[in-house]
Amino acid sequence: MLTYALSKDTNKLEHIDSVANGLKCNCFCFGCNDALVAKNNCSSSRSNHFSHYSKDENRNCLMTQLHLAAQHHFLNAEYITLPEVSFLYKDEFLTNKAINLKVLSAQLETKIDRYYADVTIETEIGTIAIEICVTHKNEHDKTAYYQQNKIASIEYDLSSYLSKDIDEAIKDLNEYAVESTWLYEWCRDELIQNHNVFLAKEKVRIHQKRQRSAKLSMTKLMFDKRITLPDLTQYFKHKIGGTQYSENVSVFTQKEIQLTEVFEVASTQEYSLLKGNLNEHIIWIAFLLERNQIPDDIAKLGGSAIIQTPSINENEQATWSWLKYPRLARRIEHTKKQFINRCKLKKQLKRNVNWFLLNTDNLYKKDYQTWSNWMKKINYHLKFILSFHMFCAIKKNIHVCGCLILGIF
Numbered sequence: 415m416l417t418y419a420l421s422k423d424t425n426k427l428e429h430i431d432s433v434a435n436g437l438k439c440n441c442f443c444f445g446c447n448d449a450l451v452a453k454n455n456c457s458s459s460r461s462n463h464f465s466h467y468s469k470d471e472n473r474n475c476l477m478t479q480l481h482l483a484a485q486h487h488f489l490n491a492e493y494i495t496l497p498e499v500s501f502l503y504k505d506e507f508l509t510n511k512a513i514n515l516k517v518l519s520a521q522l523e524t525k526i527d528r529y530y531a532d533v534t535i536e537t538e539i540g541t542i543a544i545e546i547c548v549t550h551k552n553e554h555d556k557t558a559y560y561q562q563n564k565i566a567s568i569e570y571d572l573s574s575y576l577s578k579d580i581d582e583a584i585k586d587l588n589e590y591a592v593e594s595t596w597l598y599e600w601c602r603d604e605l606i607q608n609h610n611v612f613l614a615k616e617k618v619r620i621h622q623k624r625q626r627s628a629k630l631s632m633t634k635l636m637f638d639k640r641i642t643l644p645d646l647t648q649y650f651k652h653k654i655g656g657t658q659y660s661e662n663v664s665v666f667t668q669k670e671i672q673l674t675e676v677f678e679v680a681s682t683q684e685y686s687l688l689k690g691n692l693n694e695h696i697i698w699i700a701f702l703l704e705r706n707q708i709p710d711d712i713a714k715l716g717g718s719a720i721i722q723t724p725s726i727n728e729n730e731q732a733t734w735s736w737l738k739y740p741r742l743a744r745r746i747e748h749t750k751k752q753f754i755n756r757c758k759l760k761k762q763l764k765r766n767v768n769w770f771l772l773n774t775d776n777l778y779k780k781d782y783q784t785w786s787n788w789m790k791k792i793n794y795h796l797k798f799i800l801s802f803h804m805f806c807a808i809k810k811n812i813h814v815c816g817c818l819i820l821g822i823f
């Protein structure tokens with residue numbers, strides 16, 4: 415039902431109760447251009463409304479009315495409440511509370527470059543472009559233009575009001591209860607800039623904290639010369655036929671050792687480095703101050719080296735790991751051979767089980783009588799847990815027997 419229409423004389427939006435009755439209202443439908451007849455003396459059973467003069471009212475007429483009503487709401491507003499701003503930036507939600515602003519001026523269908531904003535309003539924080547969605551969201555190109563050119567812009571979604579009374583939409587617009595989305599937040603740049611300043615300060619603070627922590631650990635290490643060598647795990651894979659086997663295998667278990675000598679070699683903005691001697695062997699001990707990459711000087715070290723990497727969360731402990739481990743090479747080789755042997759065993763077991771499953775019927779026919787006689791002689795409880803399949807397996811293949819027993823228990 416139409417209760418808002420445009421005046422032919424002023425092109426302003428008029429409510430049904432503010433115009434003369436009948437054709438004298440001098441209004442037209444913006445959706446289909448038909449003249450409208452004001453029916454504002456309706457009985458209590460029917461609300462006042464505009465009816466079309468020569469055409470049938472259609473969905474487009476109602477859509478247009480809703481769009482126009484929303485546009486004129488913002489055009490005539492003295493104040494506007496801009497909703498809360500909240501967006502994700504560098505894993506952090508940056509937010510700003512809703513603000514109430516005086517509208518200094520407003521304009522309909524404002525041309526911005528090659529686009530038109532439904533409404534633009536001037537406020538003390540600058541121009542805000544307002545888009546109204548009744549059936550279609552703002553065009554992707556226009557939204558991209560707003561974002562690239564940092565034009566504060568917001569879209570109000572009225573699509574859910576198409577099936578409702580227009581007054582409900584007007585009421586919700588007045589109360590700022592209509593769903594809205596920032597296309598480009600009015601304070602986005604400022605929030606990002608402030609957050610970047612905060613991140614830069616945090617980076618310096620965390621770096622200094624890591625430096626202090628590394629210094630303390632180094633002093634202690636140089637005093638007691640005891641270091642815990644970290645775990646070492648290797649990832650092995652081996653292919654047999656069409657089957658790929660893989661496993662993370664422990665090669666070295668964490669162990670504390672007593673060094674004969676420890677001294678500081680270097681301290682830079684990226685790392686601190688100690689050199690430890692264990693009899694004639696050398697072990698490099700590096701404290702990294704950044705997580706992202708291993709400094710070239712550390713990567714080039716010869717011999718055994720362990721590194722301490724700072725944690726992502728500053729409240730968690732840094733972690734130790736092996737960077738170079740030439741003295742563990744033989745142990746790794748041996749562990750890999752053991753892994754390959756396990757793969758071969760698994761493959762053989764799989765072949766045996768497959769053979770057994772394929773030959774179950776033949777075994778059953780062949781040995782049923784023997785099994786039946788045997789079962790009559792043995793204890794009742796034993797009968798309960800033994801199956802004929804196991805019996806066949808024991809006769810045929812000891813590997814299959816083992817496999818089935820594992821399967822049962």
Ligand SMILES: [Zn+2]
Nearest residue numbers: 443445446475
């Ligand atoms: Zn119409």
